[in-house]
Amino acid sequence: MKNKHLILPVVILGLYTLYNVGPLLWLMISSLKSRPDLFAMPPTLLFEPHLAGYEAVFGVGAAADSASSHGVFASLINSIVIACSGTVLATMFGTLAGYAASRFNFFAKGDFMFFVLSTRMIPPVAVMVFYHQMFSSLGLADTWTGMIMITTFINVGLATWIMKGFFDGVPTEVEAIALMNGYSRWYAFRKLVLPMVRGGIAATAGFSFIFAWNEFAFGSILTTTEAKTLPVRISSAAGATGIEWTQIFAAGTVLVIPVILFFYLIRRHLLMGMTFGVLGKKG
Amino acid sequence: MAASRMLRKPISDRTLCTLFLVPSLVILAVMVAYPFLSLLINSTYRFSALRSNVEPVFVWLDNYDFLLSDPDLWDRFTFTGTFVVLTVSVQFILAISVAYYLQRDFRGRDLLFTVLMIPMMLSPIVIGFLWRYIFNSEWGLMNFFVTRLGFDAIDWLGVTDNALIAVVIADTWMWTPFVILLAVAAFRGIPVSIQEAATIDGASPFFRFTRLTLPMSAPILGIAFLLRLIDSFKQYDLFFALTGGAPGSTTETVSFYLAKVAFSYFYTGEASALAVIQLVIIIGLSLIFVRLLTRIGRQRQ
Known part of the structure; x- marks a missing residue:
């Protein structure tokens, strides 16, 4: 009798898990295949692993010097520099603004918070028409500085909202007591409140890194050679001469692995991060 | 060291607040x-970013007029709308049925839940x-x-309707986890006592789900719905990598079309007008979304 109740849940969860996990495993398996194995029908599960794609991505071995893999390694370095710098800046700015929004009342605060959040909703292509001109005239097109501005801006809004959520969870008495004892508010913020929201800062940085690391739309228009990121480089591996599947899957796997590592870091704050700090505050 | 001595001078809360807000x-x-x-x-100008030597011409609202009377744009809106309706409804049906079984505790639930959340964090271009x-x-x-199941092979990306289904399958793969995340949170937020009272009164599981669980989860599911609506409306990356707008230009979303007007045709004036329409x-x-969000935030406090 008890088993009968289990059939439906097991079937639904089982099928969904298969649909959910299968493609990701297929990406990782395919990244190790040689060209003939990639196009084998029926698809092969047992094959001799082939590292040409990874050699191109990490700039080692024979495959790294071929014309088709030119610049792949450089784009990996670009991605690391741009995503990390943007993450640090967005987390810093978001932490400061989040604290201000949590503790103080200021002019048009509600409008400010809406404006901050709306930046998260903006379709990249819509503002790009403008950025394209602004970046060219300021010499920011195809530079690290320009792309770091982008990865900072796309995350500042989210970072502010998440950090406000975390600061809201710290009782205001913490600063009140410090102020009463003659410490400055800056001291209370830095030495008392900040350590209490360490987990929140880590979560904010985790989210920011993931979005910065995956950013494609801005990079595809605003970079051409020098500051091309790995996702943008992947898209040009699908050129006129056909698609470099081995490179795409190897680069794809390299793009996915840090995300899974960071995902582990933010897993308990997932609900909070995805709802702008409003739900799941206790995590 | 000089900096720390300077900071010992008490800064007023007002100044601190301003300083904190300035970078953002x-x-x-x-x-x-x-x-x-x-x-x-x-x-409001007719000009092209490519030809900077040509003076822009002030044309009032002609660009909007041109766009809104362009059947191509309406095709893009219709396609985007169809995609949004399909993908969001498939995601909700799937997510609610999975979340219904994921809300209970069982051995390995937390691990399974965490693993299932991964797709929404991945790079859309890779996906x-x-x-x-x-x-x-x-x-x-x-x-x-x-073909193993005995059907004829399907030309997935060469036929518009099939390509639409393919993008919906890929987008659903990526974003159902997000809806599951919020649905589970909503379902688990309902007090157990209410469910128990209904069970004692003899309510069937179906009745409890449709008359209790769903209505009580409505605000949080509303957040999920609006966010999915906004995100799928502006979807660009996935189409870029999966269909590239093909076959023909029948799977171009509004975002995709905008990129084309701006960076292939370089009709900068028209592109700006379309960008304004999309932003509005x-x-x-977003305004509706923030209203809902602040209401829920207040309820939770």
């Missing part, structure tokens, strides 16, 4: 407010190419299963 305000003003104003102005490979009509995994739609949706 500056970057958002430069990257959002200024572009928006500039787009508004540009949208697009991965599904393009899976949907390939000759060597793709999808047609391998289709998104801002409208």
Whole structure:
């Protein structure tokens, strides 16, 4: 009798898990295949692993010097520099603004918070028409500085909202007591409140890194050679001469692995991060 | 050291608040407010960013008139709308049925839950190419299963309707986890006592789900719905990698079309006007979203 109740849940969860996990495993398996194995029908599960794609991505071995893999390694370095710098800046700015929004009342605060959040909703292509001109005239097109501005801006809004959520969870008495004892508010913020929201800062940085690391739309228009990121480089591996599947899957796997590592870091704050700090505050 | 001595001078809360807000305000003003104003102005001129030596001509609202009477644009809106309705409804049906069983505790639940959340964090461009490979009509995994089940191989990406289904399958793969995350949170937030009282009164599980669980989860599911609506409306990356707008230009979303007007045709004036239209739609949706969000935030406090 008890088993009968289990059939439906097991079937639904089982099928969904298969649909959910299968493609990701297929990406990782395919990244190790040689060209003939990639196009084998029926698809092969047992094959001799082939590292040409990874050699191109990490700039080692024979495959790294071929014309088709030119610049792949450089784009990996670009991605690391741009995503990390943007993450640090967005987390810093978001932490400061989040604290201000949590503790103080200021002019048009509600409008400010809406404006901050709306930046998260903006379709990249819509503002790009403008950025394209602004970046060219300021010499920011195809530079690290320009792309770091982008990865900072796309995350500042989210970072502010998440950090406000975390600061809201710290009782205001913490600063009140410090102020009463003659410490400055800056001291209370830095030495008392900040350590209490360490987990929140880590979560904010985790989210920011993931979005910065995956950013494609801005990079595809605003970079051409020098500051091309790995996702943008992947898209040009699908050129006129056909698609470099081995490179795409190897680069794809390299793009996915840090995300899974960071995902582990933010897993308990997932609900909070995805709802702008409003739900799941206790995590 | 000099800096720390300076900070010992007490800073008023007002100054501190301003200093804390300035970095975010500056970057958002430069990257959002200024572009928006500039787009508004540009949208009233006829000019091309490619030909900077040609003087822009002030044309009032001609660009809007031109766009709104362009059947191509309406095709893009219709396609985007169809995609949004399909993908969001499939995601909700799937997510609610999975979340219904994931809300209970069982051995390995937390691990399974965490693993299932991964797709929404991945790079859409990688996901697009991965599904393009899976949907390939000759060597793709999808047609391998289709033919194994005894059907004819399907030309997934060569026929508009099939390509739409393919993008919906890929987008659903990526974003159902997000809806599951919120649905589980909503379901688990309902007090157990209410469910128990209904059970004692003899309510069937179906009745309890449709009359109790769903209505009580409505605000949080509303958040999920609006966010999915906004995100799928502006979807660009996935289409870029998976269909590239093909066959023909029948799977181009509004975002995709905008990129084409701006960076292939270089009709900068028209592109600015279309960008303004898209932004106004998104801002409208965001306003509803923030209202809902602050209401729920207040209820929870």
